[in-house]
Structure formats: C-alpha cells, structure tokens
Amino acid sequence: xxRGSKERNKAAAPRALDVAAAAGVSTATVSRxxxxxxxxxxxxxxxxxxxxxxxxxxxHPAGAALASRRTWLVGxxxxxxxxxxxxxxxxxxxxxxAEAGIxxxxxxxxxxxxxxxxxxxxxxxxxxxxxxxxxEAQREGVFDMIRARRVPYVVMYSYRDSxxxxxxxxxxxxAFRSVARHLLDLGHRDFGLIHQPAGDNDRVxxxxxxxxxxxxxxxxxxxxxxxxxxxxxxxxxxxxxKAIMETSEPRPTAIVCGNDTLAMGAxxxxxxLGIKVPDELSITGFDDVAxxxxxxxxxxxxxxxxxxxxxxxxxxxxxxxEDGAPDDPQPVEFHLMLRKSTAAPRSRPVLPDx
Amino acid sequence: xxRGSKERNKAAAPRALDVAAAAGVSTATVSRxxxxxxxxxxxxxxxxxxxxxxxxxxxHPAGAALASRRTWLVGxxxxxxxxxxxxxxxxxxxxxxAEAGIxxxxxxxxxxxxxxxxxxxxxxxxxxxxxxxxxEAQREGVFDMIRARRVPYVVMYSYRDSxxxxxxxxxxxxAFRSVARHLLDLGHRDFGLIHQPAGDNDRVxxxxxxxxxxxxxxxxxxxxxxxxxxxxxxxxxxxxxKAIMETSEPRPTAIVCGNDTLAMGAxxxxxxLGIKVPDELSITGFDDVAxxxxxxxxxxxxxxxxxxxxxxxxxxxxxxxEDGAPDDPQPVEFHLMLRKSTAAPRSRPVLPDx
DNA sequence: GCCTGATATGTAAGCGCTTACATGCAGATT
DNA sequence: AATCTGCATGTAAGCGCTTACATATCAGGC
Numbered sequence: 001x002x003r004g005s006k007e008r009n010k011a012a013a014p015r016a017l018d019v020a021a022a023a024g025v026s027t028a029t030v031s032r033x034x035x036x037x038x039x040x041x042x043x044x045x046x047x048x049x050x051x052x053x054x055x056x057x058x059x060h061p062a063g064a065a066l067a068s069r070r071t072w073l074v075g076x077x078x079x080x081x082x083x084x085x086x087x088x089x090x091x092x093x094x095x096x097x098a099e100a101g102i103x104x105x106x107x108x109x110x111x112x113x114x115x116x117x118x119x120x121x122x123x124x125x126x127x128x129x130x131x132x133x134x135x136e137a138q139r140e141g142v143f144d145m146i147r148a149r150r151v152p153y154v155v156m157y158s159y160r161d162s163x164x165x166x167x168x169x170x171x172x173x174x175a176f177r178s179v180a181r182h183l184l185d186l187g188h189r190d191f192g193l194i195h196q197p198a199g200d201n202d203r204v205x206x207x208x209x210x211x212x213x214x215x216x217x218x219x220x221x222x223x224x225x226x227x228x229x230x231x232x233x234x235x236x237x238x239x240x241x242k243a244i245m246e247t248s249e250p251r252p253t254a255i256v257c258g259n260d261t262l263a264m265g266a267x268x269x270x271x272x273l274g275i276k277v278p279d280e281l282s283i284t285g286f287d288d289v290a291x292x293x294x295x296x297x298x299x300x301x302x303x304x305x306x307x308x309x310x311x312x313x314x315x316x317x318x319x320x321x322e323d324g325a326p327d328d329p330q331p332v333e334f335h336l337m338l339r340k341s342t343a344a345p346r347s348r349p350v351l352p353d354x
Numbered sequence: 355x356x357r358g359s360k361e362r363n364k365a366a367a368p369r370a371l372d373v374a375a376a377a378g379v380s381t382a383t384v385s386r387x388x389x390x391x392x393x394x395x396x397x398x399x400x401x402x403x404x405x406x407x408x409x410x411x412x413x414h415p416a417g418a419a420l421a422s423r424r425t426w427l428v429g430x431x432x433x434x435x436x437x438x439x440x441x442x443x444x445x446x447x448x449x450x451x452a453e454a455g456i457x458x459x460x461x462x463x464x465x466x467x468x469x470x471x472x473x474x475x476x477x478x479x480x481x482x483x484x485x486x487x488x489x490e491a492q493r494e495g496v497f498d499m500i501r502a503r504r505v506p507y508v509v510m511y512s513y514r515d516s517x518x519x520x521x522x523x524x525x526x527x528x529a530f531r532s533v534a535r536h537l538l539d540l541g542h543r544d545f546g547l548i549h550q551p552a553g554d555n556d557r558v559x560x561x562x563x564x565x566x567x568x569x570x571x572x573x574x575x576x577x578x579x580x581x582x583x584x585x586x587x588x589x590x591x592x593x594x595x596k597a598i599m600e601t602s603e604p605r606p607t608a609i610v611c612g613n614d615t616l617a618m619g620a621x622x623x624x625x626x627l628g629i630k631v632p633d634e635l636s637i638t639g640f641d642d643v644a645x646x647x648x649x650x651x652x653x654x655x656x657x658x659x660x661x662x663x664x665x666x667x668x669x670x671x672x673x674x675x676e677d678g679a680p681d682d683p684q685p686v687e688f689h690l691m692l693r694k695s696t697a698a699p700r701s702r703p704v705l706p707d708x
Numbered sequence: 709g710c711c712t713g714a715t716a717t718g719t720a721a722g723c724g725c726t727t728a729c730a731t732g733c734a735g736a737t738t
Numbered sequence: 739a740a741t742c743t744g745c746a747t748g749t750a751a752g753c754g755c756t757t758a759c760a761t762a763t764c765a766g767g768c
Contacts, residue, residue, distance in 0.1 A: 013503075015724060026748050031726055041746065056502070058479040062425065063724030065416035066753045081435065081445040091435040091462060103480060106460055108445060125412045126457060148410075149367075234648050261644070268648050290615070291645060294588050294622050369754060380718050385756055395716065417754030420723045 014057040022051045034059055065127065074317060075105045075123035076132040076156075077116060085287060085306050086134065089156060092310030093132060100318050102129075113139045113200055124149060130317040132156050136165055137202040152320035154313045158202050159331045168313035168329040172203045173210030175302050175334045179256060179284050180214035182300075182336060186344045188254040188282060191215060193222055194240035194266060195258030196232035204258060207286075211256060226252050237265020238272075245273060253281060253345035260285035260292050260301055267295055267341065278343035288337050297340035304334045368411040376405045388413055419481065428671060429459045429477035430486040430510075431470060439641060439660050440488060443510060446664030447486060454672050456483075467493045467554055478503060484671040486510050490519055491556040506674035508667045512556050513685045522667035522683040526557045527564030529656050529688045533610060533638050534568035536654075536690060540698045542608040542636060545569065547576055548594035548620060549612030550586035558612060561640070565610060580606050591619020592626075599627060607635060607699035614639035614646050614655055621649055621695065632697035642691050651694035658688045 016027045023030070025044060033040045033048040040048070052058070065071045074097055078086040094104040105128060107119030117139045123131065124146070131146060131153040143165070146153050159169035183191070193211065198204040215221065225247045228240035237257060245251060257263035263285030270277050277283055277297055285292055285301035292299040312329040319326035370381040377384070379398060387394045387402040394402070406412070419425045428451055432440040448458040459482060461473030471493050477485065478500070485500060485507040497519070500507050513523035537545070547565065552558040569575065579601045582594035591611065599605060611617035617639030624631050631637055631651055639646055639655035646653040666683040673680035 016726095017724085027725075028727075028749080029747060032747085035726080039746075044746090059726095060420075060724050061480050062416045062419035063753090064726070066414075066420055066755085067724080067726035069726095069753075071416065081441040081448075082438070084436070084438075087435040087441045094435075094460065094462065098476075103459060103476070105457060106448065108448065122452075122457070126415050234644055238648075264645070265648070268650075271650070290588055291618065294592075294619070296622075296625070296650075370756095371754085381755075382719075382757075383717060386717090389756080393716075398716090413756095414754050417723090418756075420725085421754080421756035423723075423756095 013060075014055040016057070016059065019048065019052050019055060019057050022055070023048045031059070071127040071129055072102050073105055073126060073128045074102050074130045074132070075107060075120070075126075075128035077107045077109060077119055077123070078134045078156075079111045080108050081106070084289060085157075088306035089134070089310035089313070092307035093314045094310075096311050096314035097318065102318070111197075111200065113137070117142055120146070124151065129321055130154075132168070132313045132317060134158075135200075135202050136160075136167075137200050137205075152317060154316050154329065156309055156313050158206070160206075166316060166328040167331070168309055168316055169203075170304055170309070170332040170334050172206035173213070175286070175304070176207040176210035176256075177214045178334075178336055179286070179302060180211050182338070183254045183256070183282060183284070183342065184214065184218055186254075186282065186342060188252075188345055189218075189220060190226075190250055190252040190254070191220065191222055192226040192228075192241075192244045192252035192255040193257075194228045194230075194237055194244075194255060194262045196262070197229060207258065232259055232261055234261055234265035234268070237262035237267075238269035239265075241266040241269040242273065245275065254342070255281065255283045257283065257285050260287045260289045260299065263299055263301065263341075264291060264295060267297075267299065271296075277341055279346050282342040282345070284342060292337070293339065295341070300339045300342040301337050302334050303337050305332055308332050367414075368409040370411070370413070373402060373406050373409060373411050376409070377402045385413070425481040425483055426456050427459055427480060427482045428456050428484045428486070429461060429474070429480075429482035431461045431463060431473055431477070432488045432510075433465045434462050435460070438643060439511075442660035443488070443664040443667070446661035447668045448664075450665050450668035451672065456672070465551075465554065467491070471496055474500070478505065483675055484508075486522070486667045486671060488512075489556050490514075490521075491554050491559075506671060508670050508683065510663055510667050512560070514560075520670060520682040521685070522663055522670055523557075524658055524663070524686040524688050526560035527567070529640070529658070530561040530564035530610075531568040532688075532690055533640070533656060534565050536692070537608045537610070537636060537638065537696065538568065538572055540608075540636065540696060542606075542699055543572075543574060544580075544604055544606040544608070545574065545576055546580040546582075546595075546598045546606035546609040547611075548582045548584075548591055548598075548609060548616050550616070551583060561612065586613055586615055588615055588619035588622070591616035591621075592623035593619075595620040595623040596627065599629065608696070609635065609637045611637065611639050614641045614643045614653065617653055617655065617695075618645060618649060621651075621653065625650075631695055633700050636696040636699070638696060646691070647693065649695070654693045654696040655691050656688050657691050659686055662686050 016030045020027045020030045029040060030048055033045045037045055076090055076093055078090060081087055090106060097104055105123055105126060107123060109116035109119060120142060131151055133153060134156045136155045136158050155165045155167050157169045159167045159171050196204055198208060226244050228243055230236040255266055257266055263283055266283050267277060270281060275281050285299045288301045288303035292301050309332050316326060316329045370384045374381045374384045383394060384402055387399045391399055430444055430447055432444060435441055444460060451458055459477055461477060463470035463473060474496060485505055487507060488510045490509045490512050509519045509521050511523045513521045513525050550558055552562060580598050582597055584590040609620055611620055617637055620637050621631060624635055629635050639653045642655045642657035646655050663686050670680060670683045
C-alpha cells in the first residue's frame, strides 16, 4: 500500500538488453520478436515473450519512436467534449484506431480558431502521424502547415464534394434542405430560425445555406426578426422562440432549430406560452438526441450516426498510413425522423392575452 | 493543394543540429534555449528562437523523452465518452494539464474491467507519467501494477476517506443519503428505486448503500419489487416506473433514480400513466443535466461539479509530478437542487382503469 | 597582477530501441 | 562436390535530443 514515494521509477526499468541477456539472444531478436514475430523461430520467440512478461518489460515508446520514426499517434481536434456529437465521434474513432495499435491525442478548441491552431501545433510537435479535424473553417495557413509536414488528415463532420480536403461527414446543407422541404411539403410558408453561432463554423453555415436555398426555390425568405442566433442551450431556445412569437404578424408557422437542444427549448417555451405544437406551430430539431423522441410532442429531427463518422475518419486515416492514398470517405447518410412536432399548419399561433 | 503523397515526411525535418549551425552555437545551447532559457544569454536565445521558428523546428518529443526520461504524458481512464459526466471531467482535466504542457491520453473501458486493464497497460507502455482513473473497482492487481511502476495516480469520481488511494470525487453515499433524507423529511415512507447496473461500479454501489443506510435508520427497507436495475436510458426509466406502478399496493410514494436520464424517463412515464408528480409521486434524479430544470415538473436532483473533479485530479497529479507527495484532493461538494418533482405525499398514486 | 568564483558555452556520452547489412548454416541445385 | 538460396540471427550504427562535466571568459577582491 505504499504510495507517493518521492522518487519516481527508482528501480531502473528493465530494457531490451536485459531481456536479450536472459533469453541468450541479441536485442535485435528481442525487437523482432515483438515487431515482426514471423521472422523469429517460434521456440525462441515464445521464450523471449515469456521472459519479457516475467520481467514486466515492454518496448519503451520513445526509443522505438526514435529508431523507427513511427509514433503510432493520431491527433483529433474537436470544438469541445461537452457535446454528445463530438464525444461520439471521438469515442468511435478512438476505438477503431486502437484496433491498429494507434493512440489518439485529443485537443479541444472551444470553438476558438486560435486555440485550434495552438492545439494542432502541439500535436504536430508530439509527432502525430495523422490528424482528424472537425470543420474546415480553420485559420489561414493551418492546412498548409499540416500538408507541409506530409501529415495525412481528414476533415470530420463537414462534407463537401470537393477535392480540397478529404471529408468524413455528411452533407449539412442537404440535411437542412430536407428539413425545409418537409416543412414546405406540409404547406408552411412562414419560417422562423433559431440557431447556434455560425461564425468560424462551416457546418452551421452550410446548414443555413441549405435552408435558405430550399426556401428561396419557393420564393420564400427568412424575415430577420424571425432569425435568432445564440448559444446552443435550452435557455436560448426558449428565449428565441419567445422573441419570435412576440414579433408582429405574420408570425411563422414553422420554427427550424439548429440542433435538438434549441428545439427542445423552443418546445418547452411553446408550451409555456400556450402555443399548440404542432397544430399552431411546427418545430424541428437536429441530431436526434435520446430525449428528442420522448418530448411532448416527440420532436421531428434529423438523425446522423456520429459514431459512423468517427469510424470512417479512422478507417481513412489508417488506410493513409498503410497504403498511401485511399479514396476519400463516403458521406454518412442522414435520416429525417418524422415525429409529432411537425404538421400542416392549421392556424396561426396566437399569444394569449397577457 | 497536393495531398496524399505516398511518402511521408519526404523532406527531412530540421533537427537541433541545423538550428545550432544556423545560429553558430552548439546543440546544447539550442536545447537550453528551449528548456532552460534563463541559462542562455538573452541575445543568443532570441536568435535561436527566431531561427527555430523560421526553420519550423521544434524539439522532437521522442528524442527529448529518451534523453530526459520525461514524456509529459498523463493517462485518463474513463468508462465512456458518451456520458456528459465523464466528458466534463476529462475536458477540464485536459485543459488544466495542458497549462503545464502535459498531453492527455484517453482510454475508454466501456464499463468492462478487462478493457480497462488493457487500456491501462497500453498507457503505461506509452510512458504516461501519471494516471487518473474513474472508479476504484478495477481488476485485482491493477493498482499494484501501477504502483510497481511508481506512477502516481488518482481515482476520479469516487470518494472515500481512506488511505488506500487518493480520490478526486465526491461522497456518493453521502449524496444519496441527502436525497433520502430530503424525501424522508417530506414524510415519505415507501420508496422505489430505478438505477443503472451496480456491478463493477463502486459509485453506484456507494449510492445504493447511502440510500439503504438512510432508510434503514428509519426502519425502512426497499421492497425488491420496487427496485429496478438496468441500462441508464430514458427508456429503462420509463419501463422501471411502469413496472413499479403495476405492482400491487402499497405503491411507493417516492422514486429515487440513479441518474437524471432515468428520472426523466420516469417523469415521462408518470405523465403517460396519468400519475401526478409531485402530488401523487415524488421523483428524484442525479447529475442535474441541463434538461432537468426544464422538465414538467422541473426535476429535483443532485448537482455535482464534474469539471471541478477533473480540475482537482489534474492539480493533484501535477503536484505529484512536481513536489512528490502532495495532500490528497478535497472532496467536491454536492448540492441538492430542490425543484418541483418532490413534495409531501398527499395521496397514493392510482393507476387509471385500463 | 594574480587568484577566485560566477556565468556562459561547448563537448560528448548516452537515453532504449530498430534495422540495414553481414554472417553462418542447412538444404536444394547443378 | 561445389555452388547457390533462403532463413535465422547477430553486429553495430544511428534515431534527435539532454545534460554532466569540462572549458573559457570576465569581473572583482586582494
């Protein structure tokens, strides 16, 4: 139970030489037994492996990295771990890369491009062999810096059919286009929008473009007083809905939200205001978090398999490290989950007298 | 725009020697300019730093690790990133350690002690200098293995006043004791419990002990038919509540849930069953997720600052690496958020006729 | 003017491992 | 029998950096 002894690693750790001596072979054979076991006679290999286990020896990664010029390290840069979407992507990416003996280094930018660049530099300095980066809206020169070091990378979450970067994600614009078309098909003509900050965030920008594009095809534009941009919180969802509903007529009959949290806030506020969803007002979310299906009414939203995004990013990077130049990942599909928060507009929402 | 070239790092990266040559000094001075700048004449130091920046040189971590026997790596082992609680802890830990130039390696056990051990071994093999581990329920010998390598560690999330491990967490038993006492004070005498799996999970076990202990002090025991253990999902929360309510009389007047997700599920099911919360039934959660305060009715739950847990773990480990043997971290406080899902029992819950 | 001590820099020996190349040996080929 | 081939292993040269120790320089004290 002795813990907290002042000197770390007092007893010198065993080295390859110790194992070699005990097995009566050279360190080269010890190294081979671990790295290219098929090149060592089975009998000797087993002996080495057993002795190493007894001695508690494993190749020291710094020595190995130095000699082999391989670190088996991959970096992933995300905005924050506090959001399910990124946590799922990272979780799946890490699990998949672990299968190949690759360790993942995580950096969080907190939605700040300066922090993003700093994290990226730190990862590069650590010797990552590949990078997965959420979003392509990075500081100028960042991607050049990565390419200059010949480090393969993939942009996660975003997706465009472009040769500029390899993408592992889905078509944000297309996803929002289908949300818009669903509402248009139901007969809605007046829309409100509550969304998270779009600056520095290409996914949100793409979503807004998709929405505006689909509406424009029908000659419809979002009125500025019906658009609210702010923190992706329940609270802002509530405030946004309230602000929109307090504008003068005509009020929107459908509210598109940038994610489920905002949409759940809007749903809650609608109930608080006495507005009937979906009869008077349709509300859509995005992400399909666990709670969405259990709201009252259940939320119509877009489901994307974020773990799959992480897996595709991982597979692509593994292929880069092994083969050289694989095909870019295929975009992940999205599915509109039609539930009870959207319907044909029956009547305009009315605010009860104060 | 050339991406995907077959050969990685074709152009040889600059080395300390190149910087030294360009600056007209030895590599020792270059190293010192980066590691112990106060020992280098300011003029020369600035020159070296500038040349390094121009050449895009930074010390190669493998070489540095090998020579200095420092990796500046810390490992953190959590069950999963898919849960806010752990994501917050890791996020804060990472941010705090980054200030000291330490990189965090994440391992996820998926609540499986075999995977946990494997991840731990991999981290040790990578040369982590310290470890933060969620939960003390690890396979036998795991902590001995860590101690044998003289790697300082801290157990996160759990907390006991014991000399066995250093803990950075809070008193799970105490927290559930206060939930129980709150309900007892309101006059409840019949309790139900819906909780996540307790095997291999000392936090959950401690919570159950705390609850049972507080009830036992009042001569009350949980009836087995009122206890449901299963996945920590909304759905299981719903199923659990339904199953409890369908038992014969006397039905409980208060349901304690192992976390907010279960409690929100229970709340949703109660509404579906036509049971009035809190008049007929009180429900409590645990964690105080963002949604909890916005439920109908707002959920009474326990708030714990998980980011603070991460920070204390980080500070403790930093101190271990710098000073040697700091005091164990102080437990993090918890706060019962009294909202509208608990009240004195007015009447027994009644199921509407089928 | 000589010595002392402090300070700044250089020298060179590794840190622990991998791997190209050399060696030795057994069996196959002519 | 001589030669070749292929395989298992050993030899030894680094990988890029840090740091103990050696050396050089200079200010100040006597």
